[in-house]
Amino acid sequence: MGLDDRKLAVLRAIVEDYVSTQEPVGSKALVERHQLGVSPATVRNDMAVLEEEGYIRQPHTSAGRVPTDRGYRLFVDRLSRVKPLSPAERRAIERFLVGAVDLDDVVHRTVRLLAQLTRQVAVVQYPSLARSSVRHLELVPISTTRLMLVMIADTGRVEQRLVELPGPVPADDVTDLRRLINEKLANARLSETPPLVQALVEEAPTGLRPTMTTLATVLLETLVERHEERIALAGTANLTRGGLLDFQGSLRPILEALEEEVVLLKLIGETEPSTTRVLIGDENEFDNLRAASVVSTGYGPGTTIVGGLGVLGPTRMDYPGNIATVRAVARYVGELLAQN
Amino acid sequence: MGLDDRKLAVLRAIVEDYVSTQEPVGSKALVERHQLGVSPATVRNDMAVLEEEGYIRQPHTSAGRVPTDRGYRLFVDRLSRVKPLSPAERRAIERFLVGAVDLDDVVHRTVRLLAQLTRQVAVVQYPSLARSSVRHLELVPISTTRLMLVMIADTGRVEQRLVELPGPVPADDVTDLRRLINEKLANARLSETPPLVQALVEEAPTGLRPTMTTLATVLLETLVERHEERIALAGTANLTRGGLLDFQGSLRPILEALEEEVVLLKLIGETEPSTTRVLIGDENEFDNLRAASVVSTGYGPGTTIVGGLGVLGPTRMDYPGNIATVRAVARYVGELLAQN
DNA sequence: ACTGGCACTCGCTACAGTCGAGTGCCAGGA
DNA sequence: TCCTGGCACTCGACTGTAGCGAGTGCCAGT
Numbered sequence: 080m081g082l083d084d085r086k087l088a089v090l091r092a093i094v095e096d097y098v099s100t101q102e103p104v105g106s107k108a109l110v111e112r113h114q115l116g117v118s119p120a121t122v123r124n125d126m127a128v129l130e131e132e133g134y135i136r137q138p139h140t141s142a143g144r145v146p147t148d149r150g151y152r153l154f155v156d157r158l159s160r161v162k163p164l165s166p167a168e169r170r171a172i173e174r175f176l177v178g179a180v181d182l183d184d185v186v187h188r189t190v191r192l193l194a195q196l197t198r199q200v201a202v203v204q205y206p207s208l209a210r211s212s213v214r215h216l217e218l219v220p221i222s223t224t225r226l227m228l229v230m231i232a233d234t235g236r237v238e239q240r241l242v243e244l245p246g247p248v249p250a251d252d253v254t255d256l257r258r259l260i261n262e263k264l265a266n267a268r269l270s271e272t273p274p275l276v277q278a279l280v281e282e283a284p285t286g287l288r289p290t291m292t293t294l295a296t297v298l299l300e301t302l303v304e305r306h307e308e309r310i311a312l313a314g315t316a317n318l319t320r321g322g323l324l325d326f327q328g329s330l331r332p333i334l335e336a337l338e339e340e341v342v343l344l345k346l347i348g349e350t351e352p353s354t355t356r357v358l359i360g361d362e363n364e365f366d367n368l369r370a371a372s373v374v375s376t377g378y379g380p381g382t383t384i385v386g387g388l389g390v391l392g393p394t395r396m397d398y399p400g401n402i403a404t405v406r407a408v409a410r411y412v413g414e415l416l417a418q419n
Numbered sequence: 420m421g422l423d424d425r426k427l428a429v430l431r432a433i434v435e436d437y438v439s440t441q442e443p444v445g446s447k448a449l450v451e452r453h454q455l456g457v458s459p460a461t462v463r464n465d466m467a468v469l470e471e472e473g474y475i476r477q478p479h480t481s482a483g484r485v486p487t488d489r490g491y492r493l494f495v496d497r498l499s500r501v502k503p504l505s506p507a508e509r510r511a512i513e514r515f516l517v518g519a520v521d522l523d524d525v526v527h528r529t530v531r532l533l534a535q536l537t538r539q540v541a542v543v544q545y546p547s548l549a550r551s552s553v554r555h556l557e558l559v560p561i562s563t564t565r566l567m568l569v570m571i572a573d574t575g576r577v578e579q580r581l582v583e584l585p586g587p588v589p590a591d592d593v594t595d596l597r598r599l600i601n602e603k604l605a606n607a608r609l610s611e612t613p614p615l616v617q618a619l620v621e622e623a624p625t626g627l628r629p630t631m632t633t634l635a636t637v638l639l640e641t642l643v644e645r646h647e648e649r650i651a652l653a654g655t656a657n658l659t660r661g662g663l664l665d666f667q668g669s670l671r672p673i674l675e676a677l678e679e680e681v682v683l684l685k686l687i688g689e690t691e692p693s694t695t696r697v698l699i700g701d702e703n704e705f706d707n708l709r710a711a712s713v714v715s716t717g718y719g720p721g722t723t724i725v726g727g728l729g730v731l732g733p734t735r736m737d738y739p740g741n742i743a744t745v746r747a748v749a750r751y752v753g754e755l756l757a758q759n
Numbered sequence: 760a761c762t763g764g765c766a767c768t769c770g771c772t773a774c775a776g777t778c779g780a781g782t783g784c785c786a787g788g789a
Numbered sequence: 790t791c792c793t794g795g796c797a798c799t800c801g802a803c804t805g806t807a808g809c810g811a812g813t814g815c816c817a818g819t
Contacts, residue, residue, distance in 0.1 A: 105812050118762050123813065141769040141812055180641050181580050219555045219571055221759075229569055229577065231559055237569065239577045240521050241759060301520050315655060316674035330670060334656035419561075419581060445781050458793050463782065481781055481800040 103143030148360035194314025199392035206234035325393035380417035443483030488700030534654025539732035546574035665733035720757035
């Protein structure tokens, strides 16, 4: 089980070569391209050990070696340093994110930026409502029996719901309702609103009771309980790079998985600690994504986290580079959010 | 140049067979599967004529015939009747669209529904701001020097912009600004707002002048001039049906095109008359989409059109079926919008 | 412990041969 | 005049064979 330094160096070399050439790498090519200071035969012996331990494998008997998911895992954990971003990349990030007019714009720019920099599929979760606070709730009369309820979160996210009222409500009442609701809910974390909303209904003047009840129902059901998460996606065309070699020739399962918001949320949304997460191959829970890896992290203003973002690509991806980019972008987005 | 009835019948049969089998169709198979009442030899003669006229072609010398874009065009224009929807499909549409909580929800449900029914890529344009009227403009104070401007359109679409004010503005002033703006702009078509906004600035009391100017700028620049169009997409995984036969093996160009909102808007957004539009193969203006066809139509409450929706797939698609589905879905969505 | 040498494996490519679906053409018949 | 059966032909798809070469495992020697 001893993996001495040289064997690790061999594994690192295999990963790096395979990632860049996309072809199984043999012992001879390895010693030519890296300063290992030993002969191909020695490397072969090391390779045999690495294969026994499950870090690499041979596609066919007479071919070179390819890293396994386990090999990538070891590489990511112990053999790679996060690449510093080039100044050009830093500038690209700043240039790209400056001038966004609203949250939608920020998210769209971010996801395209990520896709472009990493040349992978990029995923950005909108700031989660569950982790947001209410900044303001607005009631806009649409007709006498209809209101539009607009919620503005501190993250800049805006959600609206059409509310069918039990009966006609005069303008003055709407003003009162608006005041009551905001007094009670403004600055409350959305996850802590249920008791507050309950109190709102109970404390409401009799005249406003039915309307308030309706509003409370909509508020709780569509904004709190079924906490509406949103996702932006970009760069699916990047899946076709590397011909049909990655994803063993069928994009089908990948594209299907990418259409499911639930799947994407699980992939990038569950970043508990503020660290970068790397899921390699079948480490993720979805069969459709066995051949894919995900690099993701949380983002948010300051040290809090309000959502996740990341990239998805073939297991054969540039982990150090992608990790660096994902982190950097998350940091910039966080700063941008903090400014608002 | 005479295309008698039988030749047209042969073309129709070729299109139908090729669409369902995805394989070049030969003269013998044709007479077996269709009641043409003539021998294969006769069919071959007809095929030769059809090929001369450019309606069909042979992938290789010793293969059957395949319709050309021109052949599909003739088929769509003269040889097919729009398939009536099955009751199951009608029910699916109703079931799918009931219970949408807001416009976002309507659009998302619609696009998924379309993708599912047609098994193609579905595209839905959000109700265009250019064709909407202002229902209400709300100003929400974020801090003393920041407002959030929320615009609610009659189509249910809600847009918000963060506005950096030139100086602190007291709450009473915000109330005044809100009143002034709504008095002037409520119910105005967005395309007709520029002179109204201009007037707003000119008529504003001196104290509110600078703030009003800032608001006017944001309003015009981000909501009117650069009229923000939005698009929802679903069913990209359907592109992989039919293996790699459609799109000659490379999804790349298609996926790239689908990432460009501008492209999608041109494909489905320019539906001037209220009729269904079919773009076959290179009839569309994008090189990337040479191998694709688009079926699209406009939708909106009543007879007005506020946006477009449609499906995109291989030229080898079920035109009559897709046309019927696209129309039906557009009609249902229109009714749904009319209710709000 | 590393190295050079050697036999071996096996996927890839090229090539030849066969098969068969499909065609174009033509002469004969309604 | 139009349709039909017959026939020779084309050419892609598939199969089998052979040679090549990258890469390996093993072993004896340093």
